[in-house]
Amino acid sequence: MTTAQAETGRTVTTNIPARLDRLPWSRWHWTIVIGLGTVWILDGLEVTVVGNIASRLSEPGSGLPISSGQITGIAAALYVAGACVGALFWGRLTDRWGRKRLFMITLAVYLAATALTAVSFSPWWFFVFRFLTGFGIGGEYAAINSAIDELIPAYYRGRVDLIINGSFWLGAVGGSLLSIFALNTNIFPADVGWRLTFALGAVLALVILLVRRHVPESPRWLLIHGREREAEEIVASIEETVEAQKGEALAVPEGEITIHQRRSVSFAEIARTLFADYRKRSVLGFSLFIGQAFLYNAITFGFGAILTKFFDVPSGNTGYYFAVIAVGNFCGPLLLGKLFDTVGRRVMISGTYLLSGLLLFGTAWLFDRGSLNAVTMTACWCAVLFFASAGASSAYLTVSEVFPMETRAMSIAFFYALGTAAGGISGPLLFADLTNTGKVADTVLAFEIGAALMCAAGLVAAVLAVRAERRSLEDIARPLTAVGAKARVAAGAKGSRPAAA
Template identity: 80%
Template sequence: MAVTERKSPQGGGTVTTAVPARLDRLPWSRWHWMVVIGLGTVWILDGLEVTVVGNIAGRLSEQGSGLPISSAQVTGTAAALYVAGACAGALFFGRLTDRFGRKRLFMMTLAVYLGATALTAVSFSSWWFFLFRFLTGFGIGGEYAAINSAIDELIPSKYRGRVDIVINGSFWLGAIGGSLLSIVALNTDLFAANVGWRLTFALGVVLGLVILLVRRNVPESPRWLLIHGREQEAEQLVADIEGQVEAEKGRRLPAATQEMTIHQRESIGFATIARTVFSRYRRRAVLGFSLFIGQAFLYNAITFGFGAILTTFYDVPTSDTGYYFAFIAAGNFLGPLLLGKLFDTVGRRVMISSTYLLSGVLLFGTAWLFDRGALDAVTLTVSWCVVLFFASAGASSAYLTVSEVFPMETRAMAIAFFYAIGTAAGGISGPLVFADLTESGAVGDTVLAFQIGAGLMCAAGLVAAFLAVRAERRSLEEVARPLSAAG
């Protein structure tokens, strides 16, 4: 089906097209798996990065590590710089993604990550290590904006919720891998003290290069091409995808009858983006803010001091805390994996509100049992695992929500803004609030940390119950009409 083009009074072309509907009516195919592998696996790298750095902190501070740095500098200064880089990268690349396209930026952000991680592996001084931790975060933050917008615009509406939920939850696969990798790489019987930690970063580079090879085949978003005056490219791209799917399925695809008319434009000003997100879609902005802050503080209430809690209250050896972490990381991944489909069938409002509320209520229950002394190291970890089973699906739905409830022209910038809020809250405000509480050795302080995280999750769940958008199985254009749409 060809596009119909005419001159727009705004100066660009006016196009009537069925391209979005044609993308949404596609059945699941090998082409969609390529998109998921090429774009979605970056969350595994993020989980690997964060976990590895936490686990190698002790080794880096030892004599003979090849780096003059303390453990506190690794878990404090370097971690804060990684978070700051992620926030800055999300905002910087988010704006560029909306302006210059999804593909150009998701290639660029991966290149930044690869280069910064490789240079971290050859660190010879603390300032060098700090600089390239910041730049690694800068690339990862940009990935979140570019990747989430591209995935949502390429995945059919029938599958968009579950795919986005599982992809964001795959962070925890990387966390498991980082925990197990650190055990091997830090074994001085296998690798010298100044070599093993470098190999952990080198593995991240190798995985990133594999992703880069697959990502080269992922196309630009046809939706973005349409709005930016490249409708013939969008038309040809969708026709090629349809040809691949028809060849795989052995049948013709049904015709897409729903069309839309848009006024093309090269770019949209930042003031228009801000006005759209915070004025026209004020309720959705409140929703996004609530979801990101709730999940950020819950994760800090549990995970920031989990090692200190185990060692302080249950005398778990520091060398064994990684096994407990791998267990709760598995619960974090299983939640999105097993619950993801329900976000497309039961619906966004019910699932988002229920996962937030359930995880908050369960954490309140865990705090009560902890306060009574009814838990040991194993049962506390099991309790955390159950809480995070629901919380992880809820946290992933926060990314899904902000990537689909705002107009296409603002999508990447909206993702970047709310990601930066959540990351800053989790990486800066969270540790300031929870560090002393979870490490004080006082039961009441740790209970309070749990209760703060649980309370914010319950509050976000209640906000979602009233404000969540029924976006399941609906096209992105129906959920949030593009600013360029006619009428």
């Protein structure tokens, strides 16, 4: 049944969500992780490469008349601005057209824009296609996080989501090492090496695009949009595959939900859901995104400049240091991810934000005293970002699971866009201005701002974080199309479990 043929306005009772949530982990789930999650590696590659090549691009002979400040400031801010606009634009379409169609389109946009960045011949061209690259990535955040949460069983959802979002740092490791190789003028001319890094990103995106064709549409989305026959076929196929891979019969699913199918949800309903029915969760989402966005976008785009300006690290060697902190970043979600499903969301989200903020305050103090060198500074960042990375990944997990199914992609896009616009656009611009002065006190101030925002978000999470661990998405936030949903949400505003903040 195609989208055009989908029947809406009918009421159906189904156990499809329960069937997906009771599945044991299998090779099929790994195909979902690989097909959807690997785009974060590309994002990490993109951001890190730009940060590491900034000093080289600004040197004579690079083929692009651009300054380091323009790269770490203007280009970085435009990339993030593109991601914010793309998240809102594609997020709305993801809820209307489906997860699969959009995660194919957005990756194609990213691929084309990255390839065109590689042939930049002037600053304006570089800026335009950095914006469009971000535009594609922003759509990926909404489409991919929606699809992952709706396909991964509730028992594993937290750790899988964190590790997938944390895989950004595998790309950062690759970007750091790639920049070392590409910026070596003994291997490539100064005006060629940096172009190859962007070209490689486009090639990797093409490979992922081919793999992603085999990822199915979300059965939960199909069900709500009047395509329950297609949803049933997909779930039955998944069950058959998992049974064959595990060699045993699946457990009997428990629980049904009754859905009144509809084609779309209006902006007014989305606004009411976010700002009336789930306003405490909205405050939580904003707080988490603003804190991590400022910290990460400022550090990611500015770390190379700090190393070269304050510690005299050659521009061609900054990739080694960034590779080290990138490994620390990935280890955070990898090693702490399971605790978000066992110890719980509230303790782990608040704990990782507060610990990273306090450690960053300590780093700022040591830097101000002149007690750090390039190696110890990198070690301090590793400690900060081990916890910050898990916390930042949990921000995406939080906004993707605590709002109703019909608004999921738009909710992710909304909080990502506004939180990142506040911290991710202002962060690189402010951080570039502060570090470019060459004054230790200015850079210390940037550190302290990031630390304060992380600590503030941690305190908000300690009060408002939702205990979503191992719970079905439909239990955490009742779908708007579920029969009796409005009554449940109203009751939740008075403290009942399904809509409690």
